[in-house]
Amino acid sequence: MGCLEMTTIVDKGELKSRNSMIATYLVIGGAVIAVMMIFGVLMLLAQGGVLDLSPAAFYQFLTIHGTGMIGAAALAAVGLMWYFLRDYVELSKKVFTWNLILFLIALVMIIVGVFSFEYASAWTFLYPLPALSAGAWGIIGALLYLGGMLVLGTGFLLLYIDTGRAIIRKYGSLGKGLGWDVISGKKDVKDAPPATVIASTMVTIVNTTAIVAGAVVLIMNVINVINPAFTFDPLLAKNLTYAFGHIFANAIIYMGVIVVYEILPRYTNRKWAVNKSFLIAWTMSTAFTLVIYTHHMLMDSVMPKWMLIMGQALSYANGIPVLVVTAYGALMIVYKSGIKWDMASGLAFLSMFGWSVGVVPAIVDATIVVNHVMHNTKWVPGHFHMYMGLGAVVMLFAFMYYLAKVDSNLKPNGLDKLAFVCYTLAMISISAQFLVSGAISTPRRWATHFPEWMGPALFGAIAGVFLVIATSIFITHFIRYIIVRNKTGSDFYERKLA
Amino acid sequence: MKKTGFAFVLYILMIISPIRNFIESIMIAHMLIQLPLLIFVGWLIGHFIVEKFHSLFNSWNINGVPGMIIVVFITMYWMIPRTLDEALTIGFMEVFKFTSLPVAGVILFDSWRRIGDLGKSFIFLNYLSMFGLMAWLYIDSPIQICNNYLTGQQRILGWGFLIITLAMALYTIQSVFTDHSEENVL
Ligand code: HEM
Ligand SMILES: [Cu+2]
Numbered sequence: 020m021g022c023l024e025m026t027t028i029v030d031k032g033e034l035k036s037r038n039s040m041i042a043t044y045l046v047i048g049g050a051v052i053a054v055m056m057i058f059g060v061l062m063l064l065a066q067g068g069v070l071d072l073s074p075a076a077f078y079q080f081l082t083i084h085g086t087g088m089i090g091a092a093a094l095a096a097v098g099l100m101w102y103f104l105r106d107y108v109e110l111s112k113k114v115f116t117w118n119l120i121l122f123l124i125a126l127v128m129i130i131v132g133v134f135s136f137e138y139a140s141a142w143t144f145l146y147p148l149p150a151l152s153a154g155a156w157g158i159i160g161a162l163l164y165l166g167g168m169l170v171l172g173t174g175f176l177l178l179y180i181d182t183g184r185a186i187i188r189k190y191g192s193l194g195k196g197l198g199w200d201v202i203s204g205k206k207d208v209k210d211a212p213p214a215t216v217i218a219s220t221m222v223t224i225v226n227t228t229a230i231v232a233g234a235v236v237l238i239m240n241v242i243n244v245i246n247p248a249f250t251f252d253p254l255l256a257k258n259l260t261y262a263f264g265h266i267f268a269n270a271i272i273y274m275g276v277i278v279v280y281e282i283l284p285r286y287t288n289r290k291w292a293v294n295k296s297f298l299i300a301w302t303m304s305t306a307f308t309l310v311i312y313t314h315h316m317l318m319d320s321v322m323p324k325w326m327l328i329m330g331q332a333l334s335y336a337n338g339i340p341v342l343v344v345t346a347y348g349a350l351m352i353v354y355k356s357g358i359k360w361d362m363a364s365g366l367a368f369l370s371m372f373g374w375s376v377g378v379v380p381a382i383v384d385a386t387i388v389v390n391h392v393m394h395n396t397k398w399v400p401g402h403f404h405m406y407m408g409l410g411a412v413v414m415l416f417a418f419m420y421y422l423a424k425v426d427s428n429l430k431p432n433g434l435d436k437l438a439f440v441c442y443t444l445a446m447i448s449i450s451a452q453f454l455v456s457g458a459i460s461t462p463r464r465w466a467t468h469f470p471e472w473m474g475p476a477l478f479g480a481i482a483g484v485f486l487v488i489a490t491s492i493f494i495t496h497f498i499r500y501i502i503v504r505n506k507t508g509s510d511f512y513e514r515k516l517a
Numbered sequence: 518m519k520k521t522g523f524a525f526v527l528y529i530l531m532i533i534s535p536i537r538n539f540i541e542s543i544m545i546a547h548m549l550i551q552l553p554l555l556i557f558v559g560w561l562i563g564h565f566i567v568e569k570f571h572s573l574f575n576s577w578n579i580n581g582v583p584g585m586i587i588v589v590f591i592t593m594y595w596m597i598p599r600t601l602d603e604a605l606t607i608g609f610m611e612v613f614k615f616t617s618l619p620v621a622g623v624i625l626f627d628s629w630r631r632i633g634d635l636g637k638s639f640i641f642l643n644y645l646s647m648f649g650l651m652a653w654l655y656i657d658s659p660i661q662i663c664n665n666y667l668t669g670q671q672r673i674l675g676w677g678f679l680i681i682t683l684a685m686a687l688y689t690i691q692s693v694f695t696d697h698s699e700e701n702v703l
Contacts, residue, residue, distance in 0.1 A: 114635065180638045183693065191698030224693075227642070234646040239653065252657050 038426055040115060041098045042501050045419055047119070048095025049494045051126070052412060055087040056490060060483035063452075066468045067477035075155060077466035078139035082164075085142030086129055089268050090171060092412055094122055096274035097178060099418045100222065103215045103281045108185035114177050121174030128167030136160025141464065143264050144168070146236070146256035150244045161244045169237050172230045179230070183223045186216060196220030197305065198298040211293045214280035221305045222270045228309060229270070233263030254321060258312075265312035272374065272406065273304070273341070275414030279349055279367050282421050286364045287356035291348060300340035307337040317390045331390075334381070342378060346371050362431045362496075363424055365439060366417035370410050373446075377406025380454060395464075398457025405450035408486075409443075416442075416493045423500035427507070431496060438492035445486035452479035524561035527554065532615065541605060544663070544670035545677045552595055552618060559622015567627045574627050581631030584624045585640060591621040596651055598662040605665045645685045652678035 058080045064070035065077055072080070101115055132138045138160030140148045149161045186196040190212055197220050200206040212220075236259040242249050284291045313330030316322045349371050358364060380402040384393050393399070423429050452475040457463075461472040468476060530536060531554060540546045567574050578584040594600060595618065603610040629637070654662075655675030661668050 111635070176642065177635070177639060180635055180642070184634060184638065187693065187697050191696045193693045195696070195698075231642055231646045231649075234643075235650045235653070238647075238650050242654070248660060249654070250657075250659060251653060255653065255657075 038102075038422065038504075039501075040112070040119070041102045042422065042497075042504075044098030044101075044119060045095050045415065045422070046494070046497060046501065047123075048091045048098065048415065049419065049490075049497060051087055051091035052095075052415075053487060053490045053494060055084050055091065056483065056487045058084040058087075060480050060487065063476045063480035063483060065466065066473065067480055068468065068470070068473045069477065069480070072466070074466040075137060075139065078141070078155075079133050079137060081464060082139045082141050083130070083133045086133075086168075087126075088407070089142060089264075089271070090122070090126070090129075092271045092407065092415065093175070093267065093274075094119075095415045096271045096411070097175070099415060100182075100215075100219055100274040100277055102418070102422070103277050104182065104185075104219045107213055107216050108182075108189045110185050111181050114181040118174035118178045121170050121177075125167040125171035125174070128163045128170065132160045132163030132167060136163060138164045140164070143260060144237075144240060145260055146240055146251065146253055147243060149240045150247050158244055162241065165237050165241050165244070169234065172233055172237070175226065176230045176234075179223045179227045182219055183227065186220055186223065190216065193220050193224060196223075197302050198293070199302070202295060202298050202302070208294055211298060214291050214293055214297070215277050217293070217298065217301050218273055218277050218280070221301055221308075222273050224305055225266050225273075225308045226270045229263045229266035232259045233267070236260050236263065254319065257316065257319070261312040261315040265315060266308055268403075268407075269308055269337075272411040272414070273308075275370070275411045275418075276341070276345055276374075278414050278418045278421065279345060279371060282363055282367055282417070283349060283352050283358075287352050287358050289352050289356060291352060297344045297348070300344040304337065304341040307333045307340075311337050314390070318394055339378070342374060346375055361420070361424070362435055362439060363417050363421035366413050366420060369439075369443060370413035370417060373409025373413055374406055374411075377402060377410050377450075380405065392460075393457060395462055396457040397453045397461045397463045400463055401450055401453030401457050404446075404453055408446045408450065413442075416490075419493065419497040419500075423497060427500050427503045429496070429500050429503050434492055435496055438489040441485050442489035442493070445482045445489060448482035449479045449486065452476065452482065520561045521565045524558045527561075528558045528619070531555065531558075544601075544666040545674040547601060548596075548674055549677050549681075552614075555615065555618035556592070556622040556625065559619035559624075560626045561622075562619070563623045563626025566623050578624070578627055578631065581628035581633070581636065584628030585632055585636065588621050588625045588628060589640070589643070591617050593647070596647070598654075602663040602665055641685070641689070645682060645689070648678050648685065649682040651675070652682055 061070060061072065062077060062080050062084065065072035097118065101110060104110060136159050137156040138149075139155060140152070140161075144165065149165060152161075183193065187193060190196045194200070196212055196216055198211045198217060201208055201211045211217075236256055239251055239256065243251065280291050311330055311333045313322070313326050314334040317327055317330065349368065353368070360368075380398060383389055384398055384402060420431065420435075423431075456472060456475045459472065459475075461468065461475070531540070531551065537551075540551045595614065600610070600614075604614045605611070632640070652675050655671050655678060657675070658668070658671060662671055
């Protein structure tokens with residue numbers, strides 16, 4: 020088991036508080052995701068012509084759905100990362116708590132901004148839309164939303180400074196956290212940092228960059244909203260906005276994948292082998308993630324050509340290195356291991372499948388030629404719903420079941436298994452529905468659809484209902500775990516699984 | 518004591534009319550030389566003052582956070598283009614500038630020791646993005662922002678901010694990627 024036995028025995032009282040903040044992160048993240056799914060269903064019903072939703076309401080829903088999903092998934096993913104990372108480096112519980120507090124403040128600000136003040140720029144708040152809404156919303160709504168995003172960013176920035184410092188303290192530098200000294204041959208492969216540390220280092224690097232860029236463009240928008248006489252270069256604004264949005268959304272899956280690295284070894288009683296290609300893959304994905312936001316600019320012909328070509332070429336390659344080494348590693352570790360499948364291991368495995376399948380439409384779309392046709396169609400949400408909904412979010416649910424299992428005596432039942440099947444089929448249907456819509460040239464972000472575009476949307480809405488039900492079952496199980504644990508305390512921490 | 522004396526001389530030099538007028542006639546010198554030097558004056562006398570009013574500082578700035586917030590607000594206030602303008606035309610604002618910034622320097626001296634490593638990194642990264650924004654604002658603005666300075670001056674100031682931002686970014690990158698394993702405490 021090697022590094023798996025790192026956890027020390029701690030007394031019951033400490034145990035109880037050890038995981039309770041993490042459980043809070045996940046329950047809030049999970050609940051927000053479930054509620055946002057309902058808004059997703061309402062949007063599809065409106066696009067399907069069944070629900071009579073005013074365009075203004077549709078765009079408010081779109082804004083809250085996008086913001087809420089990315090924010091909540093990122094929050095839960097941070098909880099997941101923190102749970103495992105703290106076994107290797109020394110993290111600050113105070114910072115972890117502050118991030119949650121700031122998240123909740125931000126959530127309130129954003130909800131009030133969107134629903135009470137009708138702010139609806141979509142979660143990408145692309146300049147100069149926050150200020151120029153043609154009267155759809157006022158200054159207060161925009162300030163609440165932009166301010167909320169700043170508060171959210173502040174919490175995450177504090178958290179990543181903490182992880183960064185902790186990794187540097189233990190391993191010497193962020194480069195060493197990525198295992199560069201092993202890649203260069205200075206250190207032996209068996210002394211390479213654990214996969215969890217590598218992934219956390221990567222996310223620390225890209226998300227700190229993303230948040231710093233995001234802060235610039237958010238405050239810029241604030242200035243422009245308060246005094247529209249101050250105008251800014253829209254192309255630079257777009258670059259910074261997507262540098263923030265793309266990276267921050269992308270990083271969710273790189274935090275989520277830690278659950279795969281940590282639980283499959285525990286289930287199979289084998290070690291997750293960190294080898295040179297694994298290290299190189301993570302370093303490559305770190306670099307690519309930082310630069311490929313340029314694929315959002317493929318339609319901006321004023322961009323330097325080399326940047327667009329780079330954006331295209333690297334988008335093909337972006338997630339691939341990590342995906343390949345992870346999928347390969349997951350198959351190898353499971354192969355002939357006699358693994359006992361349960362909810363956690365099953366979901367972890369499903370997430371690898373969802374991630375793999377989900378990148379295919381992205382690669383198609385990242386081709387400039389195709390992109391000119393597809394970019395603003397529903398093909399795009401098709402891609403990211405698949406890899407978020409069937410990849411990243413599934414990793415979060417896998418972690419919830421894992422935590423409930425090792426930290427209490429609660430057993431999943433037949434209903435949970437049914438929910439697993441239901442979730443898988445429903446999420447595939449929703450993604451497929453978006454892709455079909457894209458293929459028949461349905462534009463994305465349109466409140467109203469022509470009749471010939473309505474079919475897929477309606478189909479998706481029905482699937483969405485099942486998805487909401489399945490998700491609720493997942494979360495109910497997790498809430499039951501929290502209740503059980505509060506009653507009995509926890510003797511189960513780090514139970515042996517294999 | 519030597520430091521305090523030096524600070525005193527520096528402060529007097531900056532108040533002397535010809536020098537002051539010269540610095541303030543150039544926008545970039547006003548913003549990026551005069552203002553930081555005023556903070557620096559406060560920093561230099563910080564030791565003396567904090568020693569003297571030890572218990573006072575201990576009572577309200579124990580972890581450095583309240584002090585740091587004040588410093589951020591004072592410095593942000595002076596980064597607003599309009600305040601520079603007013604300092605030139607309204608005598609009272611000029612006095613306020615020459616007092617508030619040294620005060621910020623004193624508080625900065627006290628807070629920086631207390632705030633801890635996490636706080637330091639956080640403040641540093643915040644200024645990094647703030648300076649980046651200032652660079653963008655001053656380089657890109659199509660209008661003349663200040664009554665007292667032409668757009669050409671504005672643009673030079675923007676480039677000054679950009680250079681500072683890039684320097685801070687490079688510093689961050691080198692510091693997180695060079696090896697710290699020799700230092701036990703970070
Ligand atoms: C029941 C499940 C879901 C349904 C029914 C749903 C539905 C929708 C719909 C209808 C849109 C607008 C599409 C358009 O542009 O016309 C949308 C956008 C979006 N969804 Fe979902 N979604 C679901 C789950 C998720 C999940 C799990 C995530 C991520 C964690 C997510 C993230 C997003 C994002 C980021 C957007 C883009 C918003 C924008 O264009 O500004 N969704 N979704
Ligand atoms: Cu992207």
